Amino acid sequence: MNPGTLQPDRQAPLQQPGDRAVIELEKVSRRFGGQSSGQSSGQLGGQFAVEELSLSIGPGEFFSLLGPSGSGKSTTLRLIAGFEHPDGGRIRLQGLDLTGAPPHRRPVNMVFQNYALFPHLDVWDNVAFGPRSQRLAAPQIRRRVGEILEVVRLSELARRRPHELSGGQQQRVALARALVNAPAALLLDEPLGALDPDLRRVMRAELQRIQRELGITFLLVTHDREEALSLSDRLAVLHQGRLEQVGTPRQLYDRPCSAVVATFLGATNLLPDGSAGGLRLLRPERLRLSETPPQQGECGLRAQVRELAFQGATVEVRLAGRDGLAGRDGLALIAIDTSANLPENLRVGSELWCRWNHADTHRLADCPP
Structure with a gap:
């Protein structure tokens, strides 16, 4: 079995080929500290966490949201996942308007910084939790779990519990659990933040390998510029809830539009013109x-x-x-x-x-x- 051929069953959302965006945000806004979402913008107070953000992320793309704390990165991820609802704008996933849809109706899965594994379950059962929740047949569950454990290179550790694993191994279990149902996009919220620097470098390479093998769209949230520059096909820099610039790592590093982007992507000399x-x-x-x-x-x-x-x-x-x-x-x-x-x-x-x-x-x- 070739681990790069992992395919979803008919019950799972399929990533469609072609140029259609997997994730589209159209002037999406979210405020905190005012009235509840869903009211007209004229009735809302509070402060923008995300302000009129528009993005389009394609099939199979490794895309990063980069910015300092409070820039709106994690809020954007939660809006896409359905854990937050926008006060304005539209969210489309695989071409469908799912702005108000609950998380379980969206063809995306999310990986958190703290892994959120079930401590009383072994690796196999942690990964099998999603397919079992979908009430799939036992043979389908065995195939799916076996394939994805092979992809993340954890087949030999299938019967270990989370406390018996290293931080990097636990992170790969979290990835497998999020990927086993073949989502159209995987949302990663600072997934390497709890790891030491050496292990972070190893896991960066693992993330890139897994994404390339499966061909699934990855959307990474990070404040680590080295992480974003080394992993991304494209990235967006956010600042105070607004989009500063989007492009390839080379474009943003060599030709930033503003001092904010220039300084956030690396050490900078700003010379009078x-x-x-x-x-x-x-x-x-x-x-x-x-x-x-x-x-x-x-x-x-x-x-x-x-x-x-x-x-x-x-x-x-x-x-x-x-x-x-x-x-x-x-x-x-x-x-x-x-x-x-x-x-x-x-x-x-x-x-x-x-x-x-x-x-x-x-x-x-x-x-x-």
Whole structure:
């Protein structure tokens, strides 16, 4: 049996091929602290947790919602799952308007950070809980559970209970339990947050492998930019309940639309844009430190080293600009490079040149349509 061929029975919702979005949000809003949902927006008070959010997520896509605490990520996930109801807008799943439908009527399943496993049941029975709730025949249950345990590589641990498993193994049980009924989309709410850093890296690779094998749409909520950048086909950055930007990891990292997106996706140099006004983004890995001034065609300014942070393969250097004539005296700068590429005897207090190519910068106002 090929674990990549796991298929739902007729009772389970099927993910349809083609270009139709699996998840569509159309101007979805949710307020907290006011009157209950379902009333007109003119009657509602409180604060927006999500404000007029529109998104479209396709079949088989690994999509992430990225943002700080309070940005509306988890609320969005709960709205899609049916645990919250919007105060405005529409939610469509596989083309059907399911805005007011209860969770059990929606073709999605959710995985939580705390796993929510039944402690008195072994791995097999935890995973079999969903098919049994659907009153499937015993042979169907055995096939489904056996296939998904093979996919998550837990077949040999089927008779262990949750307390006998590692954190990563428990997370894979939670994934298997959510996937066994072949949902159209899997919703993951900070699923790796309880794991230590090394195990998180391992589980990132496992998530990606499982998603590719099954071809199911994954929607991940996270505040970890490394997680979102490494896993996602596309991602959306949320800030204070509003969508800042959506695109591929490379698009958002190299060409963010705003300082919010730029700084949330990594260390950032924001440079004055001269007579044009506004700001230009220069990523720290594009900033070169040198004892010699810029060459023809390069940009640059003098700066003083304020901090050095050894990070193993790289060194982070924080500097303050000394180019007072250009109006940039005291400008905070960050350079990240390998020790081999940095000037010798670099230390706090050193003065040197910061050099970069204009083509490596991006004007923050230049947003894609």
